[in-house]
Amino acid sequence: MSKDKIQICEDLADIMPPEYQDLVEDATYGDQDRGWKDVGSSKELIEQHSLCAGCPESIAFRYVLASLPAPEDTVFVGSTGCTSLVFPHVAVQNIHSLFGNQNAIASGLHRALKVRFPDKVKDVVVLAGDGATVDIGLDMTLQSWFRQEKFTTICFDNELYANTGGQESGLMQKGFVSKMAPVGKLFDKVRLPEIARESGCHYVACLTVSKPNRVEKALKNAILVAREFGPTFIQLYTPCILEIGKQSMEGLDEMKDAESIGGRFVYKEYATDDVKKFLKEKDDEAKARKKAKKSAKA
Amino acid sequence: MNKEVDLKGKKVKLSQHVKIGEKNKMNQTYTDVSDMFAAKGAPSFLTGSEIIRDAVKVASVDISVAYPITPQSEAAALIGELFAEGYLLDYFRGESEFAVMGQCAGAAFGGARVFTTTAGPGTLRAMENFPMWAGSRLPIQVVVTCRGVNSPLSIQPDTLEMAYLLETGMLVWHAETAQDLYDFILAGFMVSEQPDVHLPLANCCDGFFVTHTKDTVNKAPEDLCLPPYDPYKSPVPCMDMECPPVRMMRDPFIMKSNYISYATHASWQQEVKAAVERSRKHTIAILGGLIETENVDREILIVSSGTAVSQGREAIRLLEAEGIKVGLVKIKTIRPFPYEEILEATANAKHIFVPEFNMAGWMAREIKALIPNNERVYEGPRVAGGMTMPSEVIAEEIKKHLGL
Numbered sequence: 001m002s003k004d005k006i007q008i009c010e011d012l013a014d015i016m017p018p019e020y021q022d023l024v025e026d027a028t029y030g031d032q033d034r035g036w037k038d039v040g041s042s043k044e045l046i047e048q049h050s051l052c053a054g055c056p057e058s059i060a061f062r063y064v065l066a067s068l069p070a071p072e073d074t075v076f077v078g079s080t081g082c083t084s085l086v087f088p089h090v091a092v093q094n095i096h097s098l099f100g101n102q103n104a105i106a107s108g109l110h111r112a113l114k115v116r117f118p119d120k121v122k123d124v125v126v127l128a129g130d131g132a133t134v135d136i137g138l139d140m141t142l143q144s145w146f147r148q149e150k151f152t153t154i155c156f157d158n159e160l161y162a163n164t165g166g167q168e169s170g171l172m173q174k175g176f177v178s179k180m181a182p183v184g185k186l187f188d189k190v191r192l193p194e195i196a197r198e199s200g201c202h203y204v205a206c207l208t209v210s211k212p213n214r215v216e217k218a219l220k221n222a223i224l225v226a227r228e229f230g231p232t233f234i235q236l237y238t239p240c241i242l243e244i245g246k247q248s249m250e251g252l253d254e255m256k257d258a259e260s261i262g263g264r265f266v267y268k269e270y271a272t273d274d275v276k277k278f279l280k281e282k283d284d285e286a287k288a289r290k291k292a293k294k295s296a297k298a
Numbered sequence: 299m300n301k302e303v304d305l306k307g308k309k310v311k312l313s314q315h316v317k318i319g320e321k322n323k324m325n326q327t328y329t330d331v332s333d334m335f336a337a338k339g340a341p342s343f344l345t346g347s348e349i350i351r352d353a354v355k356v357a358s359v360d361i362s363v364a365y366p367i368t369p370q371s372e373a374a375a376l377i378g379e380l381f382a383e384g385y386l387l388d389y390f391r392g393e394s395e396f397a398v399m400g401q402c403a404g405a406a407f408g409g410a411r412v413f414t415t416t417a418g419p420g421t422l423r424a425m426e427n428f429p430m431w432a433g434s435r436l437p438i439q440v441v442v443t444c445r446g447v448n449s450p451l452s453i454q455p456d457t458l459e460m461a462y463l464l465e466t467g468m469l470v471w472h473a474e475t476a477q478d479l480y481d482f483i484l485a486g487f488m489v490s491e492q493p494d495v496h497l498p499l500a501n502c503c504d505g506f507f508v509t510h511t512k513d514t515v516n517k518a519p520e521d522l523c524l525p526p527y528d529p530y531k532s533p534v535p536c537m538d539m540e541c542p543p544v545r546m547m548r549d550p551f552i553m554k555s556n557y558i559s560y561a562t563h564a565s566w567q568q569e570v571k572a573a574v575e576r577s578r579k580h581t582i583a584i585l586g587g588l589i590e591t592e593n594v595d596r597e598i599l600i601v602s603s604g605t606a607v608s609q610g611r612e613a614i615r616l617l618e619a620e621g622i623k624v625g626l627v628k629i630k631t632i633r634p635f636p637y638e639e640i641l642e643a644t645a646n647a648k649h650i651f652v653p654e655f656n657m658a659g660w661m662a663r664e665i666k667a668l669i670p671n672n673e674r675v676y677e678g679p680r681v682a683g684g685m686t687m688p689s690e691v692i693a694e695e696i697k698k699h700l701g702l
Contacts, residue, residue, distance in 0.1 A: 001539045001540050001541070001542075005540075005541070005542055006542040072539065073539050074539065075408075075537050075538065075539055077404070090543075091543050092539070092543055093535070093537050093538075093539050093543045094537075095404070095407050095537055097400065097403055097407075097427075097430050097434065098400065098426055098427065098430055101396065101397065101400035101403075101427075104392070104396075104397040104398075104400030104401045104403075104404065105400050105401070105403055105404035105407070106404060107401050107404060108361070108363065108400070108401035108402060108403060108404025108405035108406070108407075108408065108410075108412075109404035109405065109407055109408040109537065110404075110408075111361060111388045111390075111404075111405060111408075111410075112360070112361060112388075112404065112405040112406075112407075112408025112409055112410035112538075113408045113409075113538055114388075115360060115361070115387035115388055115410065116360075116408065116409055116410065116538065117538070122538070122539065139393060139394065139397065140393065140397050140400065143392075143393040143397065147390070
C-alpha cells in the first residue's frame with residue numbers, strides 16, 4: 001500500500017483527531033531507513049499502550065514498530081497474552097485469532113499475500129509471548145520453520161505467563177518459584193534460539209531490549225532475510241516487572257543484569273554464511289544511502 | 299418467513315464479479331453458479347471423493363490445506379493433484395487439524411478463497427478454530443466427511459460430529475448424495491461469500507456412504523468455473539495492508555470488564571447469528587429451498603438429513619407396497635435451521651420418524667424443540683459406529699411403533 005492511500009478528506013480535516021493528522025502528515029511510511037530514533041519526533045505506529053507503567057514490553061513494541069522496513073506493507077500476527085492488549089492500538093493491520101496458532105495463521109497469510117501480490121513485497125511478522133511461542137504453539141512454531149515459511153517470528157520472552165498472573169512457562173529459568181511451579185521450576189529454560197537454528201531459521205537473534213540500536217538492527221536483519229531466504233527468529237527479553245517483584249523503574253536494570261556476562265540473555269546471533277554476506281551488502285547499501293543523504297544536506 | 303421462490307423462468311445471479319465472461323489461466327470461463335448449474339452435462343459415474351475434486355476444479359479455489367484422516371484423505375490428496383495441474387494457487391499439508399484450520403484462517407484473512415476437508419476426530423481437534431472463523435467472518439469452506447469420534451477408535455460413518463458444529467456460528471449443510479455434495483460445494487462458496495453473510499460453511503456428508511461409493515452426478519462443463527472471490531466485498535477489512543489501518547483490531551477483542559465490552563461481544567454474536575439467517579434467501583434462490591418434501595399431506599412422515607433420507611425413501615417404497623403411506627422431509631441446511639419450512643411441512647403429520655446415523659439423536663432434538671405437540675416425534679431408528687440402517691429396519695420400526 002502506498003502512503004498516498006492514507007488521506008483525509010479536506011472538508012473533514014479540521015475535525016479529524018490529531019493522531020490521524022499526524023499519520024497523514026508525519027508518518028515515516030515509505031522511508032526504508034526509518035528507525036528507533038524517529039520515536040518521539042515522527043508519528044509512531046503506536047501511541048498509547050495498555051500495559052503496566054514501566055513495562056519493558058511497551059518499549060520493545062515501540063522499537064519494533066519504529067524499525068519495520070516497510071510498515072505500509074506489513075501485517076502482524078499476534079497471539080493471546082499481554083501483546084494482544086497492545087495490538088488494538090497499533091496502526092498496522094494485525095490479526096489475533098487463537099492462543100498458540102500464530103505461526104499457522106502467518107503461514108496461510110503469507111502464502112495468500114504471495115499469490116495475490118506476486119510482484120510486491122508483503123512482510124508478515126509474528127509477535128507473540130513465550131507461552132504462545134514455546135508451550136501451546138511450539139508445534140506450529142517449529143513446523144513453520146521446517147516448511148521454510150518466509151516470515152519473521154518475534155518472541156517477547158518474559159519467562160512466564162504474565163497476562164494470566166505469572167504462571168510457569170517453558171522459557172522460565174530453572175528453580176524460579178511461581179504459580180503452577182510451587183516448589184520452583186524443575187527443568188531448564190528451553191533453548192529456543194538453538195532450536196530455531198536447528199529447525200531451519202536463517203537468522204536468529206536473542207537479546208534484551210535495553211539497547212534500541214541492537215533491537216533495530218536485529219529486526220531489520222530478520223525481516224530482510226525472511227524476504228530472501230526463509231524463516232527468521234528473534235527472542236527479546238521483556239521482563240514482567242510485576243510478576244518478578246520489581247518496581248516500574250527497574251525494568252532496564254533487570255535487562256542489563258540479564259545480558260551481562262554469564263546472564264541468560266547475553267547477546268546471541270546466528271546466521272548462515274550466505275545470510276552474513278547478504279547482510280553485509282545490505283549494510284553497505286544503507287551506509288551509502290546515509291552518506292548520500294548527508295552530502296545532499298551539505 | 300421466507301416467501302416461496304418460484305425459480306421457473308427466473309434467472310438467479312449470485313455474483314456480479316467484473317471477471318464474469320473472462321478466462322482464467324486454465325482456460326476456464328468465469329461463470330455465475332446458476333449458469334454453471336444450467337449447463338450441466340450427461341451423468342458421470344464417480345466416487346464422492348472424486349466428486350469433491352471435480353467440484354473444487356471448477357470452484358476457483360485459491361488455497362487448500364490438507365491433512366490425512368479417513369475418510370477424507372483421498373479427496374484431500376486429489377485436490378493436491380489439481381494444484382499440481384495448476385488449478386489452485388497454493389496447497390500444502392499442515393501438521394494437525396488445529397494447525398490446518400489456522401492456516402486456512404490465515405489465507406482467508408489474506409483475501410484468498412480457501413477450501414479444506416476434515417473428518418471425525420479431526421473436526422473435534424480443529425474445533426476451537428470454527429467459532430473463530432465465524433467471529434472473524436472468514437468464508438472458508440470445509441467439507442466434513444463424518445465418521446465416529448468416540449473411543450474405542452473407529453473410522454466408520456457416524457454423524458455425531460455434526461452436533462458439535464451446530465453452535466459454532468458456521469453455516470452447516472448436510473448432503474444426502476454425491477450430486478448434493480457437488481452442488482453444495484459450488485453453491486456454498488457463492489452463498490457464504492455474500493457480503494451480508496460472509497461466514498464459513500461446513501459442508502457435511504456421511505463418510506464412506508457418500509465418499510467411497512460410486513454414484514451418478516451431473517457436473518458442469520470443466521471449461522467453466524466460479525467467479526473469483528472478491529475480498530474487498532467483505533464486511534470486515536482484508537488483512538493485506540491495502541486499506542489504511544485503523545487503531546483497532548478487526549476482531550472484537552476487548553478484554554475489559556465493562557458494559558461496552560459485554561455489549562460488543564453480545565452484539566457480535568447476535569450479528570453472526572443474524573448473518574446465518576440472512577444466508578437463507580441466497581440458499582433458497584440457488585438450491586430451491588432449505589428442505590425438500592414428498593407427500594407431506596400424509597399422516598406419517600420421515601424427517602431427516604444425509605443418507606438417513608436415502609434409507610427413509612427406500613423404507614417408504616417398502617411400506618407403500620404394504621399399503622402404508624408415508625411422506626418425506628429432507629433437510630438440507632442444519633444451520634440455518636429451516637424452522638418455518640419444517641413447521642409447515644409437519645403441520646398435518648400425526649407421527650414423525652427421525653432416522654439418524656448417530657446415538658445422540660441431535661436431529662430429533664432439533665425437531666422436537668421446534669414443533670408443537672412434539673410427542674408426535676419418534677426419535678429413531680438410530681444406528682451408530684458404522685452400522686448400516688437397512689430400509690427394512692426403518693419400515694419395521696414404523697410398523698412396530700404404530701402397532702401395524
